[in-house]
Amino acid sequence: xxxxxxxxxxxxxxxxxxxxxxxxxxxxxxxxxxxxxxxxxxxxxxxxxxxxxxxxxxxxxxxxxxxxxxxxxxxxxxxxxxxxxxxxxxxxxxxxxxxxxxxxxxxxxxxxxxxxxxxxxxxxxxxxxxxxxxxxxxxxxxxxxxxxxxxxxxxxxxxxxxxxxxxxxxxxxxxxxxxxxxxxxxxxxxxxxxxxxxxxxxxxxxxxxxxxxxxxxxxxxxxxxxxxxxxxxxxxxxxxxxxxxxxxxxxxxxxxxxxxxxxxx
Ligand code: COA
Numbered sequence: 370x371x372x373x374x375x376x377x378x379x380x381x382x383x384x385x386x387x388x389x390x391x392x393x394x395x396x397x398x399x400x401x402x403x404x405x406x407x408x409x410x411x412x413x414x415x416x417x418x419x420x421x422x423x424x425x426x427x428x429x430x431x432x433x434x435x436x437x438x439x440x441x442x443x444x445x446x447x448x449x450x451x452x453x454x455x456x457x458x459x460x461x462x463x464x465x466x467x468x469x470x471x472x473x474x475x476x477x478x479x480x481x482x483x484x485x486x487x488x489x490x491x492x493x494x495x496x497x498x499x500x501x502x503x504x505x506x507x508x509x510x511x512x513x514x515x516x517x518x519x520x521x522x523x524x525x526x527x528x529x530x531x532x533x534x535x536x537x538x539x540x541x542x543x544x545x546x547x548x549x550x551x552x553x554x555x556x557x558x559x560x561x562x563x564x565x566x567x568x569x570x571x572x573x574x575x576x577x578x579x580x581x582x583x584x585x586x587x588x589x590x591x592x593x594x595x596x597x598x599x600x601x602x603x604x605x606x607x608x609x610x611x612x613x614x615x616x617x618x619x620x621x622x623x624x625x626x627x628x629x630x631x632x633x634x
Contacts, residue, residue, distance in 0.1 A: 370403040373599055378606045380405035383457035385450065387440050387467035387497050390417040392567045393516060393597055394466030400598035401462065401605070402431040409436045409453045411446070411497070412467065432456075440467045440493030443500070450500040460505040462605045465494040465538070466516040468531075472573055475529040483530045490534035494541055498556075502549060510553025512605045515542050517560040517616050519624045528573075535560075539616050546614030555613040557604045562620025564592040587622030 370376075384401045388394030389410030398408045402425045410418045410425075410433065418435035425433035434456055436449035453460050469489035473482065498513055505511065517539055521532035539558055546556040563570050563582070570591065574582055583590060600619050603609055618624065 370400055371595055371599060374404060374602055374606070374608075376404060378404040378602065378608070379462075382406040382461040383408075383453065383459050384462035384464065384605070385409045385411060385436070385453050385460060385497070385501065386464040387411045387446075387493065388516075389464075389466065390414055390421050392466075392569070393561065393564060393594055394464065395421050396594035396598040397464050397466060397514075397516075397601040398433070399425055399428065400595070400602045401464075402429040402433055404602050404606075405431070406462065407432040407434075407457050409434045409449070409456070411436045411438050411440070411449050413437070413439050440465075440496055441488045443496040446493075446496045447500040447504070450497075450504050454504060459509065460501055461509075461511045463497055463501045463506075463511070463513045464516065464601065464605070465497055465513065467493050467497075468516065468534075468569070470528075470531045470569060470572060472527045472575075473530075474527055478530055483533075486530040487534050487537070490531070491537035491541070494538050498541065498545060502545075502552075502554065506549070506554045507552055511555075513545065513554065513556045514601055514605050515539075515556070515558045515616070516601075517542070517558045519560050519562055519618060519620055522624055542616055543614045550613055555610070557609065557612055557614075558616025559597065559601055559604060560616050560618045560620070561592055561597045562586070562618075562623035564594055564597060566594060582623075585626040586620075587625060590621060592619060592621060 390412035422433035438445035
């Protein structure tokens, strides 16, 4: 890892990362392990999770396990949480990073398309949060980190479904922080802007407009997965013990540069 945070920051902790098989979720899982946590990766594709877990173990020497499940299925998520508790004996951190998205004008999104994205992002976050709270955090406390976005801070073309879903996720961050704070549970959000080497960037910012978009971002660049992962590590650590119910934007100022991702011209 990049060495910006103390390598034992999360020593002794156990974490479950949804969407942990690739992209930002995998980056966060790697960072949590590099800072001392044991990690479980939850996602739909078992083969990818097993490979990613082996890679994390090789890289960090920490235990990493695959817990295949679709976040849209509450029973499967609850079973994955039980597996984590059997393997780790505890579950201090949940990262809700599973997300689904595609570019489509509102008039072209089918009922099933809208539902798929709402189901993965919003209901998936709900299912995993409830499963972890019910099975562990209600009695032992912990931290839930919801990976959000900035799409819905204003409005973003071709993103009506994902914007609605991430607005719901941010709302859950606040509601669960309010209700579960007394149980010693912090609930925080992290909202990346465009991040290099992610499926999100590939899907949402088509190559022809990528350079133009980069040029209007105040920091003149997209984020990197390791930068988002470092912030996630900080937010779930005791260094952020007073932070709850809020979502940190990490976008190099991209949201200030116009709402559009450059898609309108
Ligand atoms: N434009 C319009 N509608 C689309 C679409 C697109 N580009 N891509 C998918 N859909 C619609 C499908 O047509 C389908 O609706 P229909 O049954 O009315 O035809 C609906 O979305 C569900 O698609 P399907 O592929 O069956 O669902 P899935 O559960 O396998 O996949 C998605 C869920 C659609 C979110 C898929 O993009 C996905 O799995 N993404 C995960 C990874 C990801 O998106 N990462 C980036 C995060 S930023």
